[in-house]
Amino acid sequence: MKQRVLFLCTGNRARSQMAEGLLRHFATNRFEVFSAGTKPKGLSRTTLQVMLEIGIDVSNLRFMPAKEFLDQEFDYVITVCNSARTECPVFAAAKRRLHWDVKDPAELERAGIASIDAFRGARDELRRRIEKFISSLL
Numbered sequence: 001m002k003q004r005v006l007f008l009c010t011g012n013r014a015r016s017q018m019a020e021g022l023l024r025h026f027a028t029n030r031f032e033v034f035s036a037g038t039k040p041k042g043l044s045r046t047t048l049q050v051m052l053e054i055g056i057d058v059s060n061l062r063f064m065p066a067k068e069f070l071d072q073e074f075d076y077v078i079t080v081c082n083s084a085r086t087e088c089p090v091f092a093a094a095k096r097r098l099h100w101d102v103k104d105p106a107e108l109e110r111a112g113i114a115s116i117d118a119f120r121g122a123r124d125e126l127r128r129r130i131e132k133f134i135s136s137l138l
Contacts, residue, residue, distance in 0.1 A: 002032045003075040003137075006091070008084045012037025012063040013044045015080040015102050018123050021051050021058035022130040030134075036066040038087040046105070050119045054127075080126070100129050 005023060009016040016035035023033045040063045051058045066084075073093040080102045091097070102125050108118035 002030060004032045004073065005034070005076045005078065006069055006072075006074045006094075007033070007035040008038065008066055008077065008079045009035075009081045010038050010083045010087070010104075011041040012065075013041045014047045014105050014119065015122055015126065016084075017043055017047055017058055017061055017063070018051060018126050019078070019080055019130065020061055021056045022123075022127055023134075025056045026130060027134050030137075034064075034069065035061065036064045036069055038066050038084050040065050044105075044119075046115060046119045050116065050123045053120075054123070098133075100126075102126055102129075 007016040007019040007023075012035055016037060020033050020035035023031055042063050043058070043061065048057075048059055070091065071093075073095075074091060075095050076098060077091045077094040077096075078098045078100060080100050081104060082101050102122050103118075105115065105118035105122050108121065113121070
């Protein structure tokens with residue numbers, strides 16, 4: 001039986017979508033994966049671009065509000081930003097909650113990092129965390 005994983009961030013436009021795409025790509029046979037946002041805004045075009053650079057198409061992923069998943073059971077609920085961690089509704093049926101504070105690409109861009117590089121940085125950090133997560137469960 002596949003383990004169920006939900007990734008949460010604020011906008012569900014970059015980090016949570018990247019994490020969903022990465023986990024689906026590397027271990028789709030072991031996990032049923034979803035992503036949502038506390039205030040979903042829609043998938044960023046830059047997210048699509050940086051994921052395609054590594055051969056992962058996330059264009060078919062849906063952006064959804066976190067509240068749509070409240071009544072569902074998950075093995076893991078993983079927040080990928082501090083905002084989602086504090087704003088996230090309580091998932092009573094989650095077996096484990098994890099928190100990965102991945103910098104918001106928009107925040108990095110405001111700090112002077114080029115947009116595409118900020119998104120690549122978030123993608124690469126999530127990839128490392130996903131790979132570590134998968135190997136920890138083997």
